[in-house]
Amino acid sequence: MPLNLHVYTQLSQLKNGNGEPVQLVAVSKTKPLEDLLELYDAGHRDFGENYVQELAEKQQQMPADTKWHFLGHLQTNKVKHIAPFVYLIQSVDSFKLLQEINKQAIKNNRVINCLLQMHVAQEETKFGFSVNELNEILQLGKLNSLQNICIKGVMGMASFVDDAEQIHREFHYLYNTHLALQMLQKQGVCNNLSIDTISFGMSNDYKIAIKQYSNMIRIGSLLFGERDYSKK
Ligand SMILES: *Cc1c(COP(=O)(O)O)cnc(C)c1O
Numbered sequence: 674m675p676l677n678l679h680v681y682t683q684l685s686q687l688k689n690g691n692g693e694p695v696q697l698v699a700v701s702k703t704k705p706l707e708d709l710l711e712l713y714d715a716g717h718r719d720f721g722e723n724y725v726q727e728l729a730e731k732q733q734q735m736p737a738d739t740k741w742h743f744l745g746h747l748q749t750n751k752v753k754h755i756a757p758f759v760y761l762i763q764s765v766d767s768f769k770l771l772q773e774i775n776k777q778a779i780k781n782n783r784v785i786n787c788l789l790q791m792h793v794a795q796e797e798t799k800f801g802f803s804v805n806e807l808n809e810i811l812q813l814g815k816l817n818s819l820q821n822i823c824i825k826g827v828m829g830m831a832s833f834v835d836d837a838e839q840i841h842r843e844f845h846y847l848y849n850t851h852l853a854l855q856m857l858q859k860q861g862v863c864n865n866l867s868i869d870t871i872s873f874g875m876s877n878d879y880k881i882a883i884k885q886y887s888n889m890i891r892i893g894s895l896l897f898g899e900r901d902y903s904k905k
Contacts, residue, residue, distance in 0.1 A: 676711045689883040698742050700893030703900045725751040749773040757781050763788040763828040766800040768810050778821035786825050793843040794832040816863040826870035844885035
């Protein structure tokens with residue numbers, strides 16, 4: 674299926690329940706470079722990828738001002754491959770990973786922006802922090818030693834269900850976590866918080882997400898068509 678530019682135009686102009694603009698991240702995993710370039714030529718810059726090697730290859734071939742979002746489960750030994758250029762790592766799910774990102778950021782003489790992935794879905798297979806784990810790293814000031822990371826907010830994925838009420842609840846929970854982080858930032862608990870991004874909503878649930886005040890949606894199949902993993 675070719676890129677759906679009509680859908681793109683609509684998705685790139687959304688506002689959330691607070692009237693804030695919603696940043697669209699085009700999730701291009703498994704898609705060929707020509708699909709990305711078509712969207713780039715339409716003026717889009719924010720792209721999301723899930724696999725380190727695929728991202729590293731595409732980064733070399735896309736224009737230098739492309740903003741790369743990393744969305745997949747990230748192993749610590751692979752951080753070094755994306756650290757030189759990644760714009761936002763959305764899928765940070767452990768303190769160990771934060772430490773490694775900080776280490777690689779220092780090596781590259783930059784600050785790397787991160788979102789903390791929260792586990793809100795019922796599926797055990799999904800990654801992310803629980804609220805208790807999040808409290809632990811924030812309250813103990815453990816983050817303060819990591820001067821080359823900047824925490825911009827939270828990312829989450831709702832359960833894969835048809836129950837809109839449940840999705841609403843899970844997104845609401847993410848929004849509350851976001852507000853709690855903003856409060857901690859105000860209190861000066863950690864000096865590397867700069868909370869302004871709340872990333873939830875995908876092709877099948879973005880409409881609920883923006884009602885629940887998401888300001889970053891990550892859309893793949895609705896833009897590029899269904900993914901075919903067998904071709905990877
Ligand atoms: C693949 C993926 C998306 C996009 O999913 P679609 O349903 O195709 O829109 C968004 N976020 C994450 C973390 C993903 O892995």
